[in-house]
Amino acid sequence: MITAYVRTNGILSSHAVEPSGVIPEDVVWIDLLEPTPEEERFVDEVLGLDVPSEEEMQEIEVSSRLYQERNALYMTATVMTGADTAKPGRSPVTFVLVGHRLLTLRYAEPLPFRVFAAKARRHAANFNTGEEVLAGLLDAIVDRVADILERVQGEIDILSNEIFVREEGAPKLDFDEVLRRIGRTQALTTQARESLVSIARLLSFIGRPAETKLPKAFERGFKTISRDVMALSDHASFLANNINFMLDATLGLINSEQNGIIKIFSVAAVVFLPPTVIASIYGMNFQSMPELSWALGYPFALGLMVLSAVLPYYYFKRRGWL
The missing domain is CATH 3.30.460.20 (CorA soluble domain-like)
Structure with a gap:
């Protein structure tokens, strides 16, 4: 035009x-x-x-x-x-x-x-x-x-x-x-x-x-x-x-923000790792395991798993990592 x-x-x-x-x-x-x-x-x-x-x-x-x-x-x-x-x-x-x-x-x-x-x-x-x-x-x-x-x-x-x-x-x-x-x-x-x-x-x-x-x-x-x-x-x-x-x-x-998310997953993995190990040990069911015939064996294992999870969480809290 x-x-x-x-x-x-x-x-x-x-x-x-x-x-x-x-x-x-x-x-x-x-x-x-x-x-x-x-x-x-x-x-x-x-x-x-x-x-x-x-x-x-x-x-x-x-x-x-x-x-x-x-x-x-x-x-x-x-x-x-x-x-x-x-x-x-x-x-x-x-x-x-x-x-x-x-x-x-x-x-x-x-x-x-x-x-x-x-x-x-x-x-x-x-x-x-x-x-x-x-x-x-x-x-x-x-x-x-x-x-x-x-x-x-x-x-x-x-x-x-x-x-x-x-x-x-x-x-x-x-x-x-x-x-x-x-x-x-x-x-x-x-x-x-x-x-x-x-x-x-x-x-x-x-x-x-x-x-x-x-x-x-x-x-x-x-x-x-x-x-x-x-x-x-x-x-x-x-x-x-x-x-x-x-x-x-x-x-x-x-x-x-991504590091914060990864940190949460890392802490969760560390917190749940000891209970997982304990559960794995007591889940093997070997005949010679003394806790199998112990009446308090089951609550003892549960308490040990809870304690192994609480202690790392408390430690992370005190160090300011959470």
């Missing part, structure tokens, strides 16, 4: 464009969402570009993601998708700056794109060129990552209270659920860090010395976004360390 955004009365108005149609001359932003090969060829011919394929967008080499070809800048960044769903993910998005126009190519619908497009259609803002639209989109993406990291921080605080602050009478902690929640926060944090790293590289590529310099206002805007990205990257690293600590602590609690 091809959507062209044209500045009209101070706002960006969207227009659907068919491959057989015409892209407006005063277009500021062209958005390609899951384009067909026919739509890609149409945009390439109109703008004189070589739009990368979906497979090429997946490349992890920096040289394959950030490069200049003729008068166009090709920049691919990783953007988080579905962070509010049970299956969060990430998807590459390519930004192409050519002739003060912005072309975006994506195969997913990240929330920042919908938010930015809705805001640009409703409110008058300075989106006269593709550079301004790019700055607005990157700012929306970074804001979204910040919101996700804030949510991860809140989830970590909740998990920390559940794990380490146990009130009397509280239900037993479900370690399987805790591990699943820790895994989800770790996945979100990892995806956020990956997205921030790719955006930081993109911003460095824009700010590199080149023949065509950006206006000072744009440079300051991109530098502000770059500082936000650096701060969020540090915060994401801090959260990742906290998550690893909580994972280690949870596994330690699981091991402690």
Whole structure:
């Protein structure tokens, strides 16, 4: 799908464009969402570009993601998708700056794109060129990552209270659920860090010395976004360390609980071993055993078994092993 955004009365108005149609001359932003090969060829011919394929967008080499070809800048960044769903993910998005126009190519619908497009259609803002639209989109993406990291921080605080602050009478902690929640926060944090790293590289590529310099206002805007990205990257690293600590602590609690269970079985085995030995001895029924003809033999054997069980239990109690 091809959507062209044209500045009209101070706002960006969207227009659907068919491959057989015409892209407006005063277009500021062209958005390609899951384009067909026919739509890609149409945009390439109109703008004189070589739009990368979906497979090429997946490349992890920096040289394959950030490069200049003729008068166009090709920049691919990783953007988080579905962070509010049970299956969060990430998807590459390519930004192409050519002739003060912005072309975006994506195969997913990240929330920042919908938010930015809705805001640009409703409110008058300075989106006269593709550079301004790019700055607005990157700012929306970074804001979204910040919101996700804030949510991860809140989830970590909740998990920390559940794990380490146990009130009397509280239900037993479900370690399987805790591990699943820790895994989800770790996945979100990892995806956020990956997205921030790719955006930081993109911003460095824009700010590199080149023949065509950006206006000072744009440079300051991109530098502000770059500082936000650096701060969020540090915060994401801090959260990742906290998550690893909580994972280690949870596994330690699981091991402690398992050790307690094993200790109970070990004590029970030691307590019942002497009575078992005594019962085995007196269960052999040899003819020459003197207790067989003794009237108090049976109660004597029972008392001996009870005593052999009580003494180890009492000993463990005094040593504090129970």
